[in-house]
Amino acid sequence: EGINSGVEVDNDESEISPYIGATYAITEDINLYASYSDIYQPQEQYDYDGYFLDPTKGINYEAGIKTQWLDDRLLTTFAVFSAEQDDLSTYAGVNALGLSYYKGINIESKGFEFELVGHITDNLNVVLGYTNVDIEGEEGKDENEWVARNVANFSLDYTATAIPDLTVGFGGKWQSKIKNSTYNLEQESYFLVHAFARWAISQQLT
Numbered sequence: 001e002g003i004n005s006g007v008e009v010d011n012d013e014s015e016i017s018p019y020i021g022a023t024y025a026i027t028e029d030i031n032l033y034a035s036y037s038d039i040y041q042p043q044e045q046y047d048y049d050g051y052f053l054d055p056t057k058g059i060n061y062e063a064g065i066k067t068q069w070l071d072d073r074l075l076t077t078f079a080v081f082s083a084e085q086d087d088l089s090t091y092a093g094v095n096a097l098g099l100s101y102y103k104g105i106n107i108e109s110k111g112f113e114f115e116l117v118g119h120i121t122d123n124l125n126v127v128l129g130y131t132n133v134d135i136e137g138e139e140g141k142d143e144n145e146w147v148a149r150n151v152a153n154f155s156l157d158y159t160a161t162a163i164p165d166l167t168v169g170f171g172g173k174w175q176s177k178i179k180n181s182t183y184n185l186e187q188e189s190y191f192l193v194h195a196f197a198r199w200a201i202s203q204q205l206t
Contacts, residue, residue: 015040015055015057016038017037017038017039017040018036018037018038019035019036019037019038020035020036020037021033021034021035021036022034022035028068029067029068029069029072030065030066030067030068031065031066031067032063032064032065033063033064033065033066034061034062034063034064035060035061035062035063036059036060036061037059037060038057038058038059038060039056039057039058039059039060039083039085040055040056040057041055041056041057042055043055043056043088043089045089045101045102046099046101046102047101047102047103048092048095048101048103049095050095050097050099050101053087053089053102053103053104054087054104055087056085056086056087056088056089056104057085057086057087058083058084058085058086059083059084060081060082060083060084061081061082061083062079062080062081062082063079063080063081064077064078064079064080065077065078065079069118070118073118073119073120074116074117074118074119074120074126075116075117075118076114076115076116077113077114077115077116078112078113078114079112079113079114080110080111080112081109081110081111081112081113082108082109082110083108083109083110084106084107084108084109085106085107085108085109086104086106087104087105087106088104088105088106088107089102089103089104090102090103090104090105090137090143090144091182105137105138105143106137106138107135107136107137107143107144108135108136108137109133109134109135109136110133110134111131111132111133111134112131112132113129113130113131113132114128114129114130114131115127115128115129115130116128116129122161123158123159123160123161124156124157124158125155125156125157125158125169126154126155126156127153127154127155127156127171128153128154129151129152129153129154130150130151130152130153131150131151131152132149132150133147133149134149135147145178145179145180145181146178146179146180147178148175148176148177148178149176150174150175150176151173151174151175151176152173152174152175153171153172153173153174154171154172155169155170155171155172156169156170156171157169157196165199165200165201166197166198166199166200167197167198167199168195168196168197168198169195169196169197170193170194170195170196171193171194171195172191172192172193172194173191173192174189174190174191174192175189175190176189177189
């Protein structure tokens with residue numbers, strides 16, 4: 001229904017979104033993988049006249065390599081990805097009634113990510129990750145700048161052999177600067193760190 005006119009409109013639509021993936025084992029410890037999928041996502045934003053925008057559609061590719069290390073104690077993953085979306089909603093202004101409205105734009109996202117997870121020793125577990133993404137619109141313009149272009153995270157936890165019921169650890173997340181040009185908002189990069197301790201007092205209480 002159009003919010004400005006009150007006119008009933010037919011928003012029914014059906015779509016088939018195929019997905020295909022494949023893996024190839026180079027050795028027992030090294031695997032390659034690749035995938036393709038369609039993007040189909042209904043949108044709840046309105047255009048200038050108060051009607052829902054059409055669903056955004058596109059394609060997504062990903063390829064990567066997974067490797068086991070130290071007798072399968074550590075797993076590393078490196079992947080590259082690319083996505084193209086048409087008619088993705090973006091803020092376009094205020095209409096004659098003073099209501100926010102949106103328009104569809106075509107964007108392309110591409111990037112890579114790395115992750116390491118597993119046991120460095122019997123007592124020490126680790127998770128490390130990093131993601132880099134670039135999002136461009138028409139004519140190469142940066143879009144969706146409120147999405148951090150660089151994100152890193154880590155987590156370590158340790159259980160001493162002498163005190164197996166007690167685990168301590170810490171972790172954190174860093175992300176690069178983000179902004180929203182429409183509202184002239186900007187958030188500088190930040191680093192968030194947390195620490196924890198876990199004590200298994202009994203089988204029923206931790």
